[in-house]
Amino acid sequence: MTDSRKYTGERFLQNYPGPGAGAPLALAAYPNSYKTGMSNLGFHFVYSSLAGSGRFRVERKFLGDPRGKGSADAVFFSVSYEEDLLNLVKILISLGIEPLRERRTDGPLVIAGGPVVSSNPVPLFPIADILAAGEGEGALPVIMEAVAAEGPDRSALAESLSEVEGVILPGLSESTAAASPVDPELFQHSVILTPDTVFPDMLLVEISRGCPGACAFCMATSIYRPFRTMPLERFETLIDSAIERSGPDPVKVGLISTAAAAHPEFTRMMEAIEARGAKVGLSSLRAIDIDAEKAGAIGKAGIRSVSLAPESGSESMRLRLGKNASDQTYLDAARLLCREGVTGFNLYMLAGMPGEDERTSAATEDFLSAFSEAAKGARVTVNLNVLVPKPRTPLQFMAMPGRKEIGTSIDSMKTACRAAGVGISVKGQRSSMNQARIALGSEAVGRAAVRFAVGGTSWKRALKDEGVDPDLIHAERGVDEILPWEKVFGSGRRDTLLRRYRAALK
Ligand code: SF4
Incomplete structure (x- = not known):
């Protein structure tokens, strides 16, 4: 070693x-x-x-x-x-x-x-x-x-x-085709177990890469394409080897995926873990993938809390953004999972979506009330994050709403949650703007990071000293200009991204 x-x-x-x-x-x-x-x-x-x-x-x-x-x-x-x-x-x-x-x-x-x-x-x-x-x-x-x-x-x-x-090679060779997709046999897994992680003593296994979905705000499909899944035999070999090497203490197996239940062998993977006496951890699931058989496998594995990501409570907003799941899909998934013993739901949702208005708030309240009813007896919590426009996605062009609009969006989600009797946890409200400045940034942002980390100046001052306007994230970008990352990867997909961006704004 x-x-x-x-x-x-x-x-x-x-x-x-x-x-x-x-x-x-x-x-x-x-x-x-x-x-x-x-x-x-x-x-x-x-x-x-x-x-x-x-x-x-x-x-x-x-x-x-x-x-x-x-x-x-x-x-x-x-x-x-x-x-x-x-x-x-x-x-x-x-x-x-x-x-x-x-x-x-x-x-x-x-x-x-x-x-x-x-x-x-x-x-x-x-x-x-x-x-x-x-x-x-x-x-x-x-x-x-x-x-x-x-x-x-x-x-x-x-x-x-x-x-x-x-x-x-910055300064020498600054454009490239992104690396080719790898064989799913080579997908990653933990090589060290430790009690001090977000997933204590859990063997994490990447059972798929990419996503079968195509949400306009998400990088999963733009940087990892196409959606690929790890073969069941490879998965079984990995968990057998981990169990053998990990000593007498029990091992938990975490299925890492954007869409674990979309894996064609999802149920057999759950059975394989159970047959070895190990416990299962699941990342977020897509409601669209949940049927009676998969819900049964989740219940049988003893999973009592599940994360779903409707992103918006408005079905029309969801569909505009490429999240092709109706309200009914979420309600059906909630019923199936509750029947199998699930008692807690985390709903990942986004504030600051393009074109939010009072109809979005009303639809969100209706959706959350209906979800709460479908998941009767279960604890439902909305985990609210702020939407950050990401490079190489259709929303790369989007003007990020200002602090005030984001505050209004968060307040209206809080009101909807209260009305529906649902808990809410708001994350990243303050950091989302900085995330956008770096995500969408140029070389000057990197130089500002150095200026800031060396000390003696605030982050905003460091940005300004490097000629970066911190408020530029609130303007639409790239429709008529080459974006920083397009100089690296080319702008071959620009027409498709722009078309999807315009569709998302409608
Ligand atoms: S379903 Fe989730 S992971 Fe897949 S594209 Fe949509 S947001 Fe991304």
């Missing part, structure tokens, strides 16, 4: 070859806490790839964790959330690494991949030496090999990597 710094309570599910003498030190870094990083399959993938290559000494590095302070030769970040860009810079500073790429000509290499890089890598251009866009299973081994062979020699790395699909 190459990482001797085991954290308390961890169980390793894989053995890794020891690196050769004098191997470079690579940090598998996650720009947030240990708890968040160890809950992220992208991070497990990066760690496992580095350790499994046998080419590096590997340590993990998390935000605020004093460990992982050796003088690294390369830092490999997995970035899942836009605001973690600021944390990424903070980690570099804490490691004594110059965060601006142009000033770091021969020091440690900064490498990043993950959903944020796959949607809009441009804010990372002033910071990273190498970026991997799209599915990393193809690009990461090639990047690791080049880094192990060439060390910090930027021009040798450029020679090795400039033609690799999905690889971007």
